[in-house]
Amino acid sequence: MTKEFIIAGFGGQGIVSSGIILAYAGLFENLNVTFFPSYGAEMRGGTANCQVVVSDEKIASPVVVNPDIVIIMNEPSLLKFEPVVKPGGMLFFNQTLIKSKPARKDVEIIPIEANKIAEELGQGRIANMVMLGAMVKKTKMVSIESMKKAQRKRFERASEEQLALNDRALERGYALF
């Protein structure tokens, strides 16, 4: 089983971190993983996206053109990536910040109040964790425990307070379904 992901949003929404956390979680479950960020001019400020592949077999291409799963954090990314999701795939979108409604009928559309929930927890910038929590619940690709371990790996130097908050955001997303 191979699943291809694209995670997209503004720079600063933790897009790259989300991809790396997902990749680590896969690695912790002995799956094969690849992570490839868009880089360069886009890296500073503008839109950011990354491509992640998680698989129980050797991964051929790290290049994701038609993802099985997309996590969309902002409006411009919805325009860009809604059309390319694989039929039968899943589209998670950050309903707090995205006013448009995804129109695809052949894709499961999953709205998440990511920023709203994150603000409730006290920190808007952990909206990505809420999204990731929801995504792992829906896709069952990796466990929530692996995600928690992975975020701790990613943010090695963060305070325990922050790490605990990240865990809570993952759990809140996970508990949505």
Place this chain on the structure above:
Amino acid sequence: MAEKELMYGNHALVEGVIHAGCRFFAGYPITPQNESPEYMSIRMNEVGGVFLQTESEIAAINMLFGAAAAGARAMTSSSSPGISLMQEGLSYIAGADVPVLVVNIARGGPGLGNIAPAQSDYFQAVKSGGHGDYHTIVLAPNSVQEMFEFPRLAFELAEKYRNPALILADGLLGQMMEPVEIKGEPIDPKTLPEQDWWLTGCKGREKRVIRSYDLRPGKLEEWNWRRWEKYQKILKNEQRYEDIKIDDADILIVAYGTSARVAEAGLRIARQKGLKVGLLRPITLWPFPSDILSELSKRIEDILVVEMSLGQMIEDVKLVVEGRSKIHFIGHPGGGLPNAQEIYNKILEIRSKK
């Protein structure tokens, strides 16, 4: 199995370089390989090595010349425009038979081009990018694991033949992350045996000279012929490749590096549909794996070359195949990437004309 670590290609390269016992880096910033020198500056400091951020790639390659002549395992990393600047130095280094390692995390060109992954420096890498008759040993990784492993292989080949070696990767291999297994024991540079050509100060021996010139009539020709003999040995002994499902293949894809990864994805789609497609991935671009390709071309009618360029390796494929097979091509110059579906579609098209 040792625990795997998720690493960027550019970081894995650094770990591989340190693991290989290299303690000398000189380089100039350029995207998309900046993570390498940034990380290298930290790692070299930790292991007591030399890290020099230079005034130019020209200075960097010449610092390697000096360091390697004095007996160091020395390396630099850069990207396409910077590698162009190093060609003069590489020519001298090849002409002086000095082993160094140069890494090209290639990007779209020509000119300033862009910073997207590309394979358009193949000609420069394998056909002697500078002036004069010479070859550089060229290794093409296609995973982060190989980004870690190839520096060691490159140094070993470079030293075995006293020849510069190049790792030709691209922005995708540099910027992507994959799990890496740290294999083998790290090399302590102090254990590397002193060579009889190193410049160390002539204590208790005759002076040594490292140079690339000889103005005496006929002497340079002789010297170049000796180097040709070395190249023949490399061509005979060092061809490396990976083959995937070639045994029953009636269509063969030839691709290296990132293109080979995407090609393998295309191959899998084709195999699922029952098409007999194989993949030959050159690991050494020079020496090009001619022997296996020549064999395969005797029974496989169609060969599809996939490159992130206008078509460069395809010329070597044609030289080897000598018209025995039909050569097809998918190319993406200027930082474009092929995709699996496109490769599958091309295979269908080739199939339909059979």
Place this chain on the structure above:
Amino acid sequence: MKLLFGRPAGLTDINQRYCPGCGHGIVHRLIGELLVEMNIREKTIGVAPVGCSVFADEYFNCDMIQVPHGRAPAVATGIKRTRPDCMVFTYQGDGDLAAIGTAEMIHVAARNENITIIFINNAIYGMTGGQLAPTTLPGMRSTTSVKGRDVVTQGYPIKVCELLNALDGPYYLERVAVDIPRNIIKTKKAIKTAFQYQLDNKGFSLIEILSMCPTGWGVTPVQAKKWIAEVMANYYPLGELRNRAKEAK
């Protein structure tokens, strides 16, 4: 028969192919003598340039490397960082150092790299046939400025020592000449000082040596010596421009 005067052991027996009256042979000899007198021949690695002194790799009796045009300071950096216990010097002409190798020259000095540059300034490209050099004087004829250097179209000469003296990096900068015995003795002293500073890990030194090129200048050797004293040294004043050791006192 007793040998009273011969080649120093710091030079090889190979016949040097310099023109009559050329200053390179004098400077080679001074370095060759110092390699022995300072007992550093067996720990020295020399870097030969491109230009008339390209064959310096044959002439000096120590480990040598011959390198791309202008890149000697970079190569020397690589050697010195690899073998800090070795004495590393480059031997470069004005085209090599101050034209094609300007960037390497400035940055090696800015880094205060612990090496020594022996810089032969003869105001002309010797090997390629007397073309305009970055050090050719205003009005001076060369094969690419046949009516004399026109500063309007060909710009002004580069004063290397003054240029480097604008940097914080260098430890020792001195300009000398090899036109007359007194100056030759001063030149030897300057090179010796530079080598000693390197041995003492003080850092970067450059000795600029005004040197004769009668062939390139189209004059006799005697006229060439006179021209250094009367013309060239006026444009490029002799003396010590930087000596951190003296500043420290």
